[in-house]
Amino acid sequence: MNPIILVVDDEPIGLATIQSLLDGEEYCVETAQNGKEALAKADALTPDLVLLDVMMPGMDGFEVCRRLRSDHRLGEVPIIILTALDDRASLLRGLESGADDFLTKPVDGQELRTRVRTIVRLNRYRTLLQQRESLREMAEHVVTAQEQERQRISRELHDDLGQTLTALILNLRKTQKSIDPANQVLHDQLGGLITDTNEAISKVRSLAQGLRPPMLDALGINQALTNYCDEFSQRMNIPINVQIDKALDGVSDLHSIVLYRVLQEALTNITKHAQATEVWVELASDEGALNLTVQDNGQGMRRVESDGIGILGMKERLALIGGELILQSTLGNGTILTARLPIKERSL
Structure with missing residues (x-):
């Protein structure tokens, strides 16, 4: 869409002069012959530029300028x-x-166009x-809302479902103790149910922690990353x-x-594809950015x-808040993945 230029002048010859000087340029030139019309057209068109004659009867250019600036x-x-x-x-x-610039009459065509x-x-x-900036702020709100919802679901899984399963185990154990010891079949069946329920509790806890790691809120990013690396290293038997x-x-x-999410995904990718025997994780800052x-x-x-x-997925997550993913990899020589996030003073 061509830029919209709103020309405001109470004299038809003045409007015609400006229009002719801008003829041939890729602009959509709109005109207004008084202040009231100028404000109405500005509101309807949201022009890219207003060329405003100051000496007009009724509402002069100064008042038009002030009203535009207050909108x-x-x-x-x-x-x-x-x-x-x-x-x-x-x-x-x-x-x-509130004007940004001025031109003197009679207007020079070359100066006007420039x-x-x-x-x-x-x-x-x-x-x-x-x-x-608006998109960045919206993206931040989306990410924040997603994490808040994850946190809510995580809490419900941990508190509600987790407690329900724990109560179920207690009842199963109580029932197991109350049955006739001679009924070995029933005793073994209850034991199997208890084992299955314990596994379900472990999976629920793992799912809850994956949705919103409690250590991140309790310990901060440094300890959370360290703890996750330690736990991952022990579980997958890969030194980190x-x-x-x-x-x-x-x-x-x-x-x-x-x-935290990038680290999770990066380590998961390593176990799936890299066939690595050792991993290095570093978090540092330089030149206004965090580098993981x-x-x-x-x-x-x-x-x-x-x-x-x-x-x-990592690229999209980082891009939502203005970050980038830098990937360096060649066959046979491992992979270096760097998540770079711009930071401001308020982010630290």
Whole structure:
């Protein structure tokens, strides 16, 4: 869509002059002949730029400028005021009213086109940055909402279902003790039910911890990552060397959970595909970013493997909060995976 230029002037010849000077440029030029019409069109069109003559009967250009600046949706639309060459007072008043730039009459065509082109480009860039920031904030809210829901489900699994299964075991054991010892078949059946229920409790606890690791809330990111690596190492019988900067324990909750999820997925990928005998995990910061590096001495991966669901999931999770995944791997030489997250002062 071509940029929209709203030209405001009470004199038809003034409007025609500006339109002719912009003729041939890739703009959609709209016009208004008074302040009220200008505000209505600005509200309807959200122009990329307003060229505003200040000397108009009724609502003058200064008032139009002030009203545009006070509008929450139109307040950042660029405004160039048009004023007479020797009218310094109007120029200063226009700038005080919120105008971004000015052009003197009679308008020079080359200067007009250059100013308009530059300001429209800068405004489009500003709008793009705002949209990206809005998307980033929305993504953060989505991730936060997901984790809150995971935490709720985790708590219900642990507290409600876990307690129900525990009570069931107690009742089964009580029943087992009350039956005739001579009834070995029933005794063994109850024993099997108790064993199955214990396994169910273990699975429920594992599922609850996977949904929302309690150690992350209780111990912080440093200890949570260390504990997870230790537990994973023991379970999978793979040595994991952990090096974590202790100064990073104040990482925000959002960054913490993303780093934790990336580590989970990275280690899972190693056990599935890498055939590694040793792993190195490091968390450090540099130049305004957190870097979680997971390295293995496995078989490496081909390009097709680097586009697998696990890798793509990590990339998407990081991208939601402005991070990136850097993958270095060659067949036979292991893999280095680095999750890089930008941080601000408030994130630490």
